[in-house]
Amino acid sequence: MTTLTIPAGEHGQIRLFAxxxxxxxxxxxLQSNDKAAAISDLxxxxVPSGSAELFAVSDLTGVGxxxxxxxxYAVTEAQINADRARLDALEGYxxxxxxxxxxxxxTTLDIGPDLTLIGTYGEEQPAMAAPPLTADAAQPYTGVPNLTPTTPPRGRAGGAVMVLALIVALGLILWWLL
Structure with missing residues (x-):
């Protein structure tokens, strides 16, 4: 039995098992169960949906x-070249x-005899080099607070809206009754 320790906060790593x-x-x-059940059995x-993949190497004919x-999965060529012979020799699932x-x-994993760890590969992360934001608008709390709410229109405009709403309501009632 092989014991693997997965460090806290790990992301972007792919473990390949034969x-x-x-x-x-x-x-x-796979024919009698779904893939999730087969992966759980192995x-x-x-595991959560989408966090493991089980397939036959023969499904990759022409691609490898x-x-x-x-x-x-954006694994670097340098990582692949280190294990290329082992990867090319894999058969089955x-x-x-x-x-x-x-x-x-x-997490500590106890891997039984059904699986053999071939390698752990890191997905290449894009370089995130961005210049710092220096504009005043990018700084926190730069706006002037408006503590006084706007007053709704009064007079002719407010009365016209009320009359229009009343006409629409009467029209809907009449339409529904007829």
Whole structure:
């Protein structure tokens, strides 16, 4: 049994596992249950929807697992090149487990014999370099507070609105009665 410790606050990490059960067993499990049940059975705990992916490597024919990770999940080529031979050699089913499965909590996983950890890959994060906002409008609490509410119109304009509302109400009542 392999023990993995997921640190608190982790995000953007993908753990790739090879599934050690026979292809036929996994295929029949997926036909009789939904994927979430199969993933829970393999991991030994339930993960939130969308935080794990289970699929046959043969489904990636023409693309390949390395390219699927780089194009689909923004894993860097440097990370893939370090494990390329292992990734290309995988057959059967694989399980991708995302950091979102742990909801930011520190977690200890006991991985049984059904799964073999192939690698942990970080999704490439875009550089977030933005100049600081220096305009007066960007500063907090820069507006002048208006503590006096506006007064509604009175006189002819206010009376005209009331008369118009009364005419519309009478028209609706007459229309409903006829």
């Amino acid at each position: 599934v050690n059960r026979p292809v036929e067993v996994i295929a029949s499990m 991991l030994g705990f339930t 697992l390395p390219r699927y990770l780089t194009d689909g 694989v399980l991708l487990l995302f950091s979102s499965a742990f909801d930011g909590a520190e």
